[in-house]
Amino acid sequence: MSTVYRPVPTPEKWREIEETLTGYWEKDRWDITDPIFDEFRPERWTLPNKIIDFSRLQPGIKEEVKFFFIHRLREYTLRLQTAVSYGTCFARLADFLKQVYPGIGSFTDFKIEIVMTRWRSYLVEQGVSVNKKGRLSSTQYETLLQQVYQFMLNFYDDREEFEKNVWDVRKIPGAKYTQNESRYLLSFEDIPFPFRPLAKRYLKVRVGIRSYSQCNTDLIALRLFLRFIHEQYPHWQDLKKLSRKDMENYLAWYRSYTEGWQKQHRDCLLSLRGFFDYIQRAGYPEAPEKPHFSLLFKEDFPKRAIRSEEDIKFIPEGVLKQLEENLEQLTPSQYIPIVVLLRATGWRISDILNLRYDNCLDRTAQAGGSAAIFPKLRC
Structure with a gap:
């Protein structure tokens, strides 16, 4: 029986954190008017707050959050304004952790699904408003916790990138991505476990020949399709028995699920057709026995919208x-x-x-x- 891999802080990784948190970064209160922030700070600062205060966070958690901020700022994947905005969440986050997880010293100790549920409940109890959809009106609380958790998980994970459930395309030689964008992760965590190796093998090929944007579309298409199939056939370990009837059922669900997607609706279907075509030509053992052209027909694809001058x-x-x-x-x-x-x-x-x-x-x-x-x- 396979076990779920969970990265843990190692002495080497913790030493890297300590070496980063030297000089000004040792401080628990960062003043963004300090010259060290000049390269990150816009000329016109509109936020009233100019301090990021980490002092209330418990040991271990505090160092990881600071390390996350420094790395993301230096990579220009986190704006200083956003960092300051996240800083306003620290007081509540510190109180929450002291109440619910008083002895925890690393984000890797969390079971993120459970933590997020408790975090939302705590915030509602603290008076954070909820919108009509039942979600927190202010998303920064949830985003902060999720982003730091995922960042530290990736940082501590020393496995080869293709073994992970979340790939950072910047670490994959030959991957095609736009350097000035902050999107660079491909997550397989929502792919049903029996089909995850299949999805990874396919994307391992795609990531070297297609752009990040296209690979992300491929992954969305696989996620939707494989989750649907897994719900219909929980015992399936492959797609050998996939039939046209299964595809008709999927398309009926897919049209309803993707209503309003417009371009993405067609793109995901094209990605799915490409997936079937490739795994059959490449001889994947999990590939459908029926040829791909008998699973998806031409008429299944919506016509491309014609744009007018308007x-x-x-x-x-x-x-x-x-x-x-x-x-x-x-x-x-x-x-x-x-x-x-x-x-x-x-x-x-x-x-x-x-x-x-x-x-x-x-x-x-x-x-x-x-x-x-x-x-x-x-x-």
Whole structure:
């Protein structure tokens, strides 16, 4: 019987945390007006709070939260404004942990599903409002706990990335992702356990040849489909007996579940068809015995919406003219070269932000000129 792997803090990992929390970062009260935050702080600060106070958090938890903040700030995947906003949750989080988990010293000791349920109940008792859908009106409390938990779990997990249930594509050689975006995780935790190895094997191939965005769509498609099949056939360990009737039942449920998804509705079906096609051609032992074209028909796919000129959003010419005439007044001034490149090239903002000064030009054999190198276009 397989056991669930749970990473734990090791002396080596804890030493890395201690080495990070030196100098200014040793303090339990961070003043974001300090020069150490200059590279993270916007020129115009709109929040009234300028202090992040970790002092009430219990030992172990406090160091992990600080480590999370430092890493995410340095990676530019956490804005300083968001960090300060999270800091306003610390008082309640500290009181909650002291009441419910007084002896806990690491986020890895949590069973996150149980903790989140108790955390929500505690917050409601403390007067945090609930919206009409029964969810907390302020999402930062839940987001903080979930993000720190997941971050520390990944940090302590020394297994090969493909063995984990949550992949960080930044750690996968050859993975294609946009560096200026904060999305880089692929989670298999919601894939039913019997089908998880199948999903991982397939995504291991995809992550090296497709973008993160496409892989995420593939994963959503697999998650929806495999959970549906697992509910219908809890004893199934593979998809060998999958039939057209099963697909008809799935499509009926899927149309209802994805109502309003528009583009994503079609994209997930295309991902599912690609999944069936590949695992059959590759000879996966779990693959359906019936050929993929007898499982999903052409008419199962909604027609692609045709966009009219009215659907395309343009910036009015007058606004663009004002921008060009007052470009030198743009603040911060670091944005000026970006705007110039956007106007001169017509490229997407993600392409511009991925340019690197030392290798942004390359000679092209076709035109004999120069062309920008975009990470997402590399083979």
